[in-house]
Amino acid sequence: MAMNEKVKQKFIETWGAMGSLWGINTSVARVHALLMVSEKPLGLDDISEELKISRGNASMCLKELRNWGVIKKARETGDRRDFYLSEDDVWTMFIRIVRERKRRELDPAVDSVRKVLAESKDDGSDPKVKARFSQMNEMLETMNSLAEAFLKSDEDAKAALSLLSNMVKMRD
Amino acid sequence: MAMNEKVKQKFIETWGAMGSLWGINTSVARVHALLMVSEKPLGLDDISEELKISRGNASMCLKELRNWGVIKKARETGDRRDFYLSEDDVWTMFIRIVRERKRRELDPAVDSVRKVLAESKDDGSDPKVKARFSQMNEMLETMNSLAEAFLKSDEDAKAALSLLSNMVKMRD
DNA sequence: CAATACTTTCAGAATATATTGAATATAACG
DNA sequence: CGTTATATTCAATATATTCTGAAAGTATTG
Numbered sequence: 001m002a003m004n005e006k007v008k009q010k011f012i013e014t015w016g017a018m019g020s021l022w023g024i025n026t027s028v029a030r031v032h033a034l035l036m037v038s039e040k041p042l043g044l045d046d047i048s049e050e051l052k053i054s055r056g057n058a059s060m061c062l063k064e065l066r067n068w069g070v071i072k073k074a075r076e077t078g079d080r081r082d083f084y085l086s087e088d089d090v091w092t093m094f095i096r097i098v099r100e101r102k103r104r105e106l107d108p109a110v111d112s113v114r115k116v117l118a119e120s121k122d123d124g125s126d127p128k129v130k131a132r133f134s135q136m137n138e139m140l141e142t143m144n145s146l147a148e149a150f151l152k153s154d155e156d157a158k159a160a161l162s163l164l165s166n167m168v169k170m171r172d
Numbered sequence: 173m174a175m176n177e178k179v180k181q182k183f184i185e186t187w188g189a190m191g192s193l194w195g196i197n198t199s200v201a202r203v204h205a206l207l208m209v210s211e212k213p214l215g216l217d218d219i220s221e222e223l224k225i226s227r228g229n230a231s232m233c234l235k236e237l238r239n240w241g242v243i244k245k246a247r248e249t250g251d252r253r254d255f256y257l258s259e260d261d262v263w264t265m266f267i268r269i270v271r272e273r274k275r276r277e278l279d280p281a282v283d284s285v286r287k288v289l290a291e292s293k294d295d296g297s298d299p300k301v302k303a304r305f306s307q308m309n310e311m312l313e314t315m316n317s318l319a320e321a322f323l324k325s326d327e328d329a330k331a332a333l334s335l336l337s338n339m340v341k342m343r344d
Numbered sequence: 345c346a347a348t349a350c351t352t353t354c355a356g357a358a359t360a361t362a363t364t365g366a367a368t369a370t371a372a373c374g
Numbered sequence: 375c376g377t378t379a380t381a382t383t384c385a386a387t388a389t390a391t392t393c394t395g396a397a398a399g400t401a402t403t404g
Contacts, residue, residue, distance in 0.1 A: 008297075027393080044351070109193060126209070139263065161314075199362075253381090
């Protein structure tokens, strides 16, 4: 019991710290971790109590996790409360997180550089600056195509990852 | 002239915003952008003036960029000041940024999960929690191997990226 | 459709991160 | 080796992010 709690706690804090390194709010990551190791679906109060965060904060974290697509709502008959479950497959989870990060981090950058490049096309501005923009654009477009191909579906992504992983293992 | 300045400014602010999305300090990214489009090496004062940031801050930003390995120091004879130049190849730059992010974001996570997993090996704690830890560990180790294989050298990484990129282009 | 049981929102407070600039360190020069 | 020119550090301050909790919103029940 005590041991269970200790390792569970460690899992939650480890995942929280990882989230923080990855630009994900620590509370969001802790809520996610709690749901990942929970035997049964948890409600807002369970989460708020267990992690010692306000109900308001817990609600925001759940909203965020729903946006990431890594948790599921599960209502029980005769109960008005919402309960939440974590997506079960770690790889699916990983891919969804990468997909959401692409949407937040790469897409706006691609858009922004595309736009400035188009605007400055024939305006006689410094060739070095234009060349830089053009290189940036090419790089971002390449990364974008790669990411889109890889992330097309959860299944494709899992297959690609497994293939790459085996290629790497093989070489050793 | 005015046009040059405008597009240059836009490049700097675009790169700054991208950096911010990617968890890189905005000032660091702006200094990097300025060096990328500069015709000649720039000193601390040039940077501080042009970007309207303090000399102290500029110094910290340059230190950070040196850590990322994306700028070079270039001293001129008869001048005590340090001047800086940006790495010229966008792909090399990209790969170095990814390498540094791996070091900061993935490596500590891998370490941390490895450690807790080893500690809880035979302690009779909740199997579901242990299973989660084990899955996390497997995923992180896989990503780590992939990243290490990919990032081994700038050249290998560029080759792999080019290969992948062509594979994706081919399919369309 | 009013009462109830919950969830969400959001202004203000708490916390964390980034920036400044004066003090300190370092290195080149004569 | 002292002087000078420059770079770096870091305590104080400014800014941005996260969290709280009470108020507003939404669904379900009888």
